[in-house]
Each structure stands twice: as structure tokens, then as C-alpha cells.
Amino acid sequence: MGLVVQKYGGSSVADAEGIKRVAKRVVEAKKNGHQVVVVVSAMGDTTDELIDLAQEVSPIPSGREFDMLLTAGERISMALLAMAIKNLGHEAQSFTGSQAGVITDSVHNKARIIDVTPGRIKSSVDEGNIAIVAGFQGVSQDKKDITTLGRGGSDTTAVALAAALDAEVCEIYTDVDGVFTADPRVVKKARKIDWISFEDMLELASSGSKVLLHRCVEYARRYNIPIHVRSSFSGLQGTWVSNEPQGDQPMEQAIISGVAHDTSEAKVTVVGVPDKPGEAARIFRAIADSEVNIDMVVQNVSAASTGLTDISFTLPKAEGRKAVAALEKTRAAVGFDSLRYDDQIAKISLVGAGMKTNPGVTATFFEALSNAGVNIELISTSEIRISVVTRADDVNEAVRAVHTAFGLDTESDEAVVYGGTGR
Amino acid sequence: MGLVVQKYGGSSVADAEGIKRVAKRVVEAKKNGHQVVVVVSAMGDTTDELIDLAQEVSPIPSGREFDMLLTAGERISMALLAMAIKNLGHEAQSFTGSQAGVITDSVHNKARIIDVTPGRIKSSVDEGNIAIVAGFQGVSQDKKDITTLGRGGSDTTAVALAAALDAEVCEIYTDVDGVFTADPRVVKKARKIDWISFEDMLELASSGSKVLLHRCVEYARRYNIPIHVRSSFSGLQGTWVSNEPQGDQPMEQAIISGVAHDTSEAKVTVVGVPDKPGEAARIFRAIADSEVNIDMVVQNVSAASTGLTDISFTLPKAEGRKAVAALEKTRAAVGFDSLRYDDQIAKISLVGAGMKTNPGVTATFFEALSNAGVNIELISTSEIRISVVTRADDVNEAVRAVHTAFGLDTESDEAVVYGGTGR
CATH class of the missing domain: 3.30.2130.10 (VC0802-like)
Structure with a gap:
């Protein structure tokens, strides 16, 4: 069994209970024989609360400092998740974007990933640890400043790490069961899609579907990393996004x-x-x-x-x-x-x-x-x-x-x- | 005029108002012609809240992850302070302990500073910026892991940076007016001390005086960095701790x-x-x-x-x-x-x-x-x-x-x- 990258969004780690539930699911993948790298977002509304604080002290917060501020959110959730996993008797280590080797350009608040040098992550999982990585953040190549990746940044972090680590799959855990044939809030009869090609997913994403952002799918297509979008609340199979259908x-x-x-x-x-x-x-x-x-x-x-x-x-x-x-x-x-x-x-x-x-x-x-x-x-x-x-x-x-x-x-x-x- | 290191504790930056007040004071020092490096603690009760969260997910949180978690607190306060300073029309950049070159041993939760390599801070202030540094944290020399310095860590960060940057003085801002001849809560007639030698301050610290910790004074004595302990709420002169009295x-x-x-x-x-x-x-x-x-x-x-x-x-x-x-x-x-x-x-x-x-x-x-x-x-x-x-x-x-x-x-x-x- 190979390496799996799992990504959990803010709603999945919104409180201590959520973090413990995610820890169990991560440990399950490890028990099934996978090497596991987990990418997490900030807890629930943390990011919004930090943005509010920033606006209280300055009407136009600067890009560099804004990024420094926001990255505190993932730091909290990843450390807590690592603790919760250790509490289940498994070894875990958390890494900031910088420690995980996520190198970006210098455009604060919406940096683009230039390179991923996952040496520390690789060593950590090879030693038997579950590696937890802060989503949404990296370090700029030239100035070594902390950067954030903008909207959908954590999904992109997960896919980029999956590519750099040659993962079997990048699992994106969210609060819905997968990608649907239409927005289920509008179309009650919408159907979960079992498999969809990168190309179709890209078109859906740029046409208003919000489950996966264009940017993350584009990255996955370029490096041919299968994405499995699924619910962190149920154990159901979600939607696979890949070049070719796999298995059944x-x-x-x-x-x-x-x-x-x-x-x-x-x-x-x-x-x-x-x-x-x-x-x-x-x-x-x-x-x-x-x-x-x-x-x-x-x-x-x-x-x-x-x-x-x-x-x-x-x-x-x-x-x-x-x-x-x-x-x-x-x-x-x-x-x-x-x-x-x-x-x-x-x-x-x-x-x-x-x-x-x-x-x-x-x-x-x-x-x-x-x-x-x-x-x-x-x-x-x-x-x-x-x-x-x-x-x-x-x-x-x-x-x-x-x-x-x-x-x-x-x-x-x-x-x-x-x-x-x-x- | 030379370089000044100022340290502000959690009670001074407890909310947006406090952060703005500190920003004004920092800018004042800059306007007076000093190069200014500011060390901040986490906002108010942030650290205690993070500790509570950690205990919710794990009864015995691990040292490495605990440090990763706690350092989020300073990251928030320093970014907000940098924003507040920029809002006053001055340039500011925030730096984590690691970015500021605070190198420690690997003893999590109570690491000791081994070396300070403040190249980035030096460049930042030489370019005219006010540099804001996260107190209480560093990076371990061998494993490059995030560490925290334990009790009094932010004061020690400030003194260590002052030494490495050859500062004129390390100003420790707190919620009291300085060091007193006895605890003012016990002795109503206690008097603020204008100047005290390192040796006497060390003895007071190890005898129960809580304004400065032994560790920080010891560091200041070794590198002969004058400490000025003063209130962040008043503009009064506080207590100078140094080898020899200065000025008046x-x-x-x-x-x-x-x-x-x-x-x-x-x-x-x-x-x-x-x-x-x-x-x-x-x-x-x-x-x-x-x-x-x-x-x-x-x-x-x-x-x-x-x-x-x-x-x-x-x-x-x-x-x-x-x-x-x-x-x-x-x-x-x-x-x-x-x-x-x-x-x-x-x-x-x-x-x-x-x-x-x-x-x-x-x-x-x-x-x-x-x-x-x-x-x-x-x-x-x-x-x-x-x-x-x-x-x-x-x-x-x-x-x-x-x-x-x-x-x-x-x-x-x-x-x-x-x-x-x-x-």
C-alpha cells in the first residue's frame, strides 16, 4: 500500500470533537497499511475571526502581515490534530507550510506554489509517523516570508504534496458526499457522481460548482494525481476525479x-x-x-x-x-x-x-x-x-x-x- | 541614537485597543530616532485557551506539538501589531522566532537559547522598518523543530535579541511601574527602585520578586544589556537594571x-x-x-x-x-x-x-x-x-x-x- 494524502477542511476540525473524529479516520488509514500525510485547514471560523481582528487594528492590513496572522489558524488545528492522533497511540508530527517545503512566489494573500520539497515529510512518514501539514500556506522563494495561497489553498496544498510525494490518491474530506450532477440545494434529485474526468471537473469548477476549485483540479491533472472528494462525516465512497476510472x-x-x-x-x-x-x-x-x-x-x-x-x-x-x-x-x-x-x-x-x-x-x-x-x-x-x-x-x-x-x-x-x- | 528592544507582555496587547496603544508607543520611540525591535507575547489569555483546547483533545499533549500550538499565539499578536504600526504610517515587519534567528536546544516547552543569528532583523531595521518578533519561541538547532522557552520566555527573547543586536537598552513593558522595594500589595509604602544592579536583581528574582525572572536578568548580566522595566500604561520612568547607574x-x-x-x-x-x-x-x-x-x-x-x-x-x-x-x-x-x-x-x-x-x-x-x-x-x-x-x-x-x-x-x-x- 502506498502513500495517501488526506485533506480536512475547517468544518471537519471545527472543535475538539471534530478533531478527535478526524484523528480516528486518519488512524484508520494508517492501520490499513498506508503511509498517511494529512493537510488541515484552520478550525471553523478561526480565519474569519482573525480577519475581524485585523480590521479592528487597521483598515487596510498589509499583505505580508495578513499572511503571518492567518497562518496561525492552521498552526493551531494541525498541532491539536497531531496531539489527538498521539492520544490514540500513533505517532504524529505537524509541519508548517515552510517546514513541509511548500515554496511559493511572493504574492501575499494569493501566492502560487512554485515548488514542493517534501524532504522532512518524507523522512517523517518513512519513520512511521503520520505527518500533519498546515494547508493554505507556504514560504516565499526569494524573501523567505510566510505566504498564504488564497481561496482553495488547502486543497491545492494537498494536491501539490500528493504530487511531490507520488501519492496513490489525494483524499479531500468535506461536509458533502462528493461532487453532484447539480447543486443539491437547487436540484433535490441531483445525483452523486462516482467518477469524473479532470477535464469535466475543470469545466464544472469554472462554471460555478464549489466543491473543488479549478486551481486544485488543474494541479492534479498536470501531475495526474487522482482526487477522491468525500465526506468526513460518513464512511461512504465519494467522487473520484482522475484521468481514467479505476477499479469498479x-x-x-x-x-x-x-x-x-x-x-x-x-x-x-x-x-x-x-x-x-x-x-x-x-x-x-x-x-x-x-x-x-x-x-x-x-x-x-x-x-x-x-x-x-x-x-x-x-x-x-x-x-x-x-x-x-x-x-x-x-x-x-x-x-x-x-x-x-x-x-x-x-x-x-x-x-x-x-x-x-x-x-x-x-x-x-x-x-x-x-x-x-x-x-x-x-x-x-x-x-x-x-x-x-x-x-x-x-x-x-x-x-x-x-x-x-x-x-x-x-x-x-x-x-x-x-x-x-x-x- | 542606537537600537532599542522593547518587550510587551500579554496584558499590554490583550485586545485591539491595547495593540493600538502599544503601536503608538513603538512609533514614538522610532520618531525619537531609535531603531526599534519589538518582542511581543500572545494576546491576554490566548495561551491559556490553547492549553485548554490541547487538554480537550489529549490528556498528555506531546512537547513538540504543544510548542507548535502555543506559538500560534505570538504569531497573531505580532502580525496585528505590525498592521497597527503600518496604519500609523510607519513600516513594520513581523518575524517568528525561527525567522528572527532564535536558535534553541531541543527541550520542548522549556527550551534554552543556544544562539541568536539576527541577520534578518538587522536588515529589516537597517531598511528603516520596525521589526516585530514573536517572544517565547525559537527553532531547535538539530531538528529545526519549533520550540518554546517556558516561563519568562518572552523577556528572555527580548534580552537575547538586545544582546545579539548590541542594543542600547532592553525595555520590558509590563502592567506595573517597575521593581519595588517590596511587593506593593503587601507593603503599601513600598517604593519604586530607580536603579538596581544585576546582582541585586538576581537575588530579588530568586527570592520571590516576580517582575523579572532570574533567567532573563542572568542573560542581561552576561552580555551587559541594561534592562528598563516600565509600565505600558503610563509614560513614567521605571526601574533600570544594569551594571552601573546611567545619566541622572x-x-x-x-x-x-x-x-x-x-x-x-x-x-x-x-x-x-x-x-x-x-x-x-x-x-x-x-x-x-x-x-x-x-x-x-x-x-x-x-x-x-x-x-x-x-x-x-x-x-x-x-x-x-x-x-x-x-x-x-x-x-x-x-x-x-x-x-x-x-x-x-x-x-x-x-x-x-x-x-x-x-x-x-x-x-x-x-x-x-x-x-x-x-x-x-x-x-x-x-x-x-x-x-x-x-x-x-x-x-x-x-x-x-x-x-x-x-x-x-x-x-x-x-x-x-x-x-x-x-x-
Whole structure:
């Protein structure tokens, strides 16, 4: 049996009871003959409490000090977990991100992992210890400062360590049973996915599914580390994310992996752009210079009568104001008519590698929305994803309709083999 | 102006308000033209809360993990302090014990500092930053594990950094105005000491004065770093501890620096020890082997008629049981009659380098106790200290009587020049 990396989130180690429950599960893996490396997040709301404290002493806390502060959270949970494991009669040692060899760039609050040099972790597990590593943190390569990895940082730590240690699997423990075909809070009949490919998982993650972040899946794909997302409260199998199904996992990939939705974006439309080379470039250069990340971009053919076209894109609501301000400055240079800003939108995405070879998916998707009375405002597609923008009010109904139309509801007997009428 | 090390204890940084107040004081020193290095303890009760958490998950938390856990406390306070300072428009950087180059041995929970390599701190202050360092923690030389320094650890960190950085002074900020001629809670007329020598301060610390611990003063003496103990709540001058008085400090050392008392000890008497070579050695070897630290030791001449003597010693109450058990095992070998254990005692000590050259101090001391009706049970003296053991019930009265007898009460016009009748 090989090495296993397990990652437990803040809700799994929220209190002493939770920590003891996690300790038991870790020890179980060790007893089953695995070498075990555990990555932990900060306990429950610790990080939020530290952020509140920081804001009490300074309205704009500095990046370096903010990171120093936040990393105290994982330090507490990892030391407590190591103690709880020792209390069960097994040896455990905790390591900070720096001690674990998680080397990052110097961008505080959202550092990227540059390298992982897990020599101390390797020695520790080779000596028979369970190694506990602080998630979400590393040390900068140049200045040797403490850094944090930003959102999803602990998952990324776990995957990066799994890659560096050549682990069999990276188990991500969370408070849900795995990845579902849609958000179970919206679609009661949503089904747990047993296996999903890296590619489909990446599309789901960037389309609004929150179980795994894009960044962590991307890392796992690059180093081909299977991820097993599962509940820390039940003993059930969760969702495997990997290149190929393993063991008794379904050999044939479903046509459609799932339906994701996202209500965190807004839509900007630049109305009446002269349809000539360089105008779109000017617009998106202005957006990029203001450091706004955009998602979907749609431009339709121009009206022959006017020679003007409209360009629409979506972006996180929080960045709306910045983007609009940047665009206003280019109005004279680009010569567009007006700007429209709309934050009452939702994005609904259908993801599945099967759609590449199965005609009719798009049609069925649009039919389902139409039958549900949902109007489509923008459309964008990739090889394995179709996304539409609708009114925010329609999102739940739209997701349910699409989920049912593609036979993803739990009642259906079987993962459907879909036959349609041309995409 | 040179470099100043300031140390703030947990009560000074107990909440956001406290941290902001400390930030102002730190910035003041910087504005006065000093390079400033600040050592902080954990906020208020943080350390106790972490200890409670540890005991919830494990009855006997391991040393290594316990240290990892506890060091989270300073990490929080130092990052917050750095933020608060930046908010006042000054540059600050926080450093863990490890980053600050505090190298220790591997004895977890009470590590000793082996070396300080403050390269990063030096660069930081040379670049114009205020450097904030986590007190109480270091990194072990051999295993590179996080260690904590035990009681008084933050004070020791401050003094050690001051020595390594060749600081002008190490300022220890606390919640009292300085070192007093006696415990102000017992002696209302106790006087703040303006200056005291390292030697006298060492004797006071080991005689029960709690403002500075022996360990930190010892370190300061070895490297000749002046300590300034003062309040973080007032702007007053506190007590200077150094080799020689400085500036407008009194040039002549008072004969008596102060009266200390200690009610944390117990007394063990080994009754009827054969008065022949090797018996005392056997007794104290047994005590040492059980890792009990003893304080005063007194042996009187044996009674000529029996050839038997009694040996008494004092030790921390908490170690009484262990010492008695160790002695019981040697009863046959040593051949003593019986053991007496008494934990209702107090130790009262008079400290002052002046007593070496001023006859009559001992007589005045004993007269004062006698006039107060206090019986003396044991006596032990050093060059600059006289200690007696009395009943615990008598301690307050005894301390007050001695304090008055040596003219230490605030009403007296002047630090007395004492003339007695032979010591």
C-alpha cells in the first residue's frame, strides 16, 4: 500500500470533537497499511475571526502581515490534530507550510506554489509517523516570508504534496458526499457522481460548482494525481476525479457530467462599437489593465445597415464598478454609443466530454430552457461545455429543467445514452 | 541614537485597543530616532485557551506539538501589531522566532537559547522598518523543530535579541511601574527602585520578586544589556537594571535594594542523620536523581551526645511529594530517624550589595523580626542576601517590619545610609 494524502477542511476540525473524529479516520488509514500525510485547514471560523481582528487594528492590513496572522489558524488545528492522533497511540508530527517545503512566489494573500520539497515529510512518514501539514500556506522563494495561497489553498496544498510525494490518491474530506450532477440545494434529485474526468471537473469548477476549485483540479491533472472528494462525516465512497476510472468505477464516461450554475457574475454590454479591426482589442486591453478578470465574451455579427456591433462579457459582480470606470475612459477612443451594466443574471452550464461526439446536446439544452419559459441572453460554448446567461430569477427552474432533460435525476434507471438530432 | 528592544507582555496587547496603544508607543520611540525591535507575547489569555483546547483533545499533549500550538499565539499578536504600526504610517515587519534567528536546544516547552543569528532583523531595521518578533519561541538547532522557552520566555527573547543586536537598552513593558522595594500589595509604602544592579536583581528574582525572572536578568548580566522595566500604561520612568547607574540615576547604590518574600516553598527536614562523611551527599544525590530543584539548605552542628544531626532544605511545594518519596527510599542506607514535611512556611529575604560592607544589617534584620513577634526557623545568607524561613501566617507582618526597619518606606526622606552594630 502506498502513500495517501488526506485533506480536512475547517468544518471537519471545527472543535475538539471534530478533531478527535478526524484523528480516528486518519488512524484508520494508517492501520490499513498506508503511509498517511494529512493537510488541515484552520478550525471553523478561526480565519474569519482573525480577519475581524485585523480590521479592528487597521483598515487596510498589509499583505505580508495578513499572511503571518492567518497562518496561525492552521498552526493551531494541525498541532491539536497531531496531539489527538498521539492520544490514540500513533505517532504524529505537524509541519508548517515552510517546514513541509511548500515554496511559493511572493504574492501575499494569493501566492502560487512554485515548488514542493517534501524532504522532512518524507523522512517523517518513512519513520512511521503520520505527518500533519498546515494547508493554505507556504514560504516565499526569494524573501523567505510566510505566504498564504488564497481561496482553495488547502486543497491545492494537498494536491501539490500528493504530487511531490507520488501519492496513490489525494483524499479531500468535506461536509458533502462528493461532487453532484447539480447543486443539491437547487436540484433535490441531483445525483452523486462516482467518477469524473479532470477535464469535466475543470469545466464544472469554472462554471460555478464549489466543491473543488479549478486551481486544485488543474494541479492534479498536470501531475495526474487522482482526487477522491468525500465526506468526513460518513464512511461512504465519494467522487473520484482522475484521468481514467479505476477499479469498479463506471468504465464509460457519462455523456453529461453535470449542470453548474453561477449567480456571482454580472454582464457588461458595450453598445454600438464600430465594426473595424482593433476596437475589441482596445476594449479588452482597458479591462485587462484595470486587473479585472472576465469570463464569457460574446460578440455578434454587426448590423449591415449601421456597421456597428455590440460586445458583451461577464465578470465577477465585485469587479463591475472597476470595469465600467475603465471602459468609460476609452469611450472617446473606441467611439462606442453606451455601456449597459446588469447584475441580475445567472450563468447555467452543461458539462460533459460526451457532448463532443453526441449530436443534439445543444438542441436538447435549449429546448429544455424554452419549455421552462427561460429566455437565453448570451450563449458560449467550449468543446465539453455549453453556457448560457439568463435572468437571475430563472436560475433554479432552469437548472432543474436541464437536469431532468438530460436524465440526470436520481429516479432514472441508468446514466443515459443520449441520442439527439444534431448539435 | 542606537537600537532599542522593547518587550510587551500579554496584558499590554490583550485586545485591539491595547495593540493600538502599544503601536503608538513603538512609533514614538522610532520618531525619537531609535531603531526599534519589538518582542511581543500572545494576546491576554490566548495561551491559556490553547492549553485548554490541547487538554480537550489529549490528556498528555506531546512537547513538540504543544510548542507548535502555543506559538500560534505570538504569531497573531505580532502580525496585528505590525498592521497597527503600518496604519500609523510607519513600516513594520513581523518575524517568528525561527525567522528572527532564535536558535534553541531541543527541550520542548522549556527550551534554552543556544544562539541568536539576527541577520534578518538587522536588515529589516537597517531598511528603516520596525521589526516585530514573536517572544517565547525559537527553532531547535538539530531538528529545526519549533520550540518554546517556558516561563519568562518572552523577556528572555527580548534580552537575547538586545544582546545579539548590541542594543542600547532592553525595555520590558509590563502592567506595573517597575521593581519595588517590596511587593506593593503587601507593603503599601513600598517604593519604586530607580536603579538596581544585576546582582541585586538576581537575588530579588530568586527570592520571590516576580517582575523579572532570574533567567532573563542572568542573560542581561552576561552580555551587559541594561534592562528598563516600565509600565505600558503610563509614560513614567521605571526601574533600570544594569551594571552601573546611567545619566541622572543615583550614583551610590542603596545599601538595601529590597525585601522579597516567597510563599511557594515547603520545608523538608531529615531528622537524626548520622554525622559522618557522605551522608549529606547520599541525601542530596537522591533528591537530584528525582529531578527536584531545591533552594535553601541548612545543616546545624550535631549534638555531641548523639552524633546525630538534622538537615533541612526548602523546595517548591509542587515537588514536595516527589522529594519525600525519593528520601524514603534512602532511609535504610542513610539510617536517619524520620522525615518532616511542612508546607506552611514563608521565606523572607533582604537583598542589597551594600550589606557586604555595612556591619549590623543582619542584627537589624533579626531585631525587626523579633520586635514584630516573628519566629525564625531557618537562616541562610549569601554575600548580598539574608533569607529566613518563618511561619506562612507571619509573612506580611514580617515583610512590613523589615521594610520599615531599613528605611525603605516612602515617607523616609532619603535612601538611608545605614550604620549598625556589626553584622
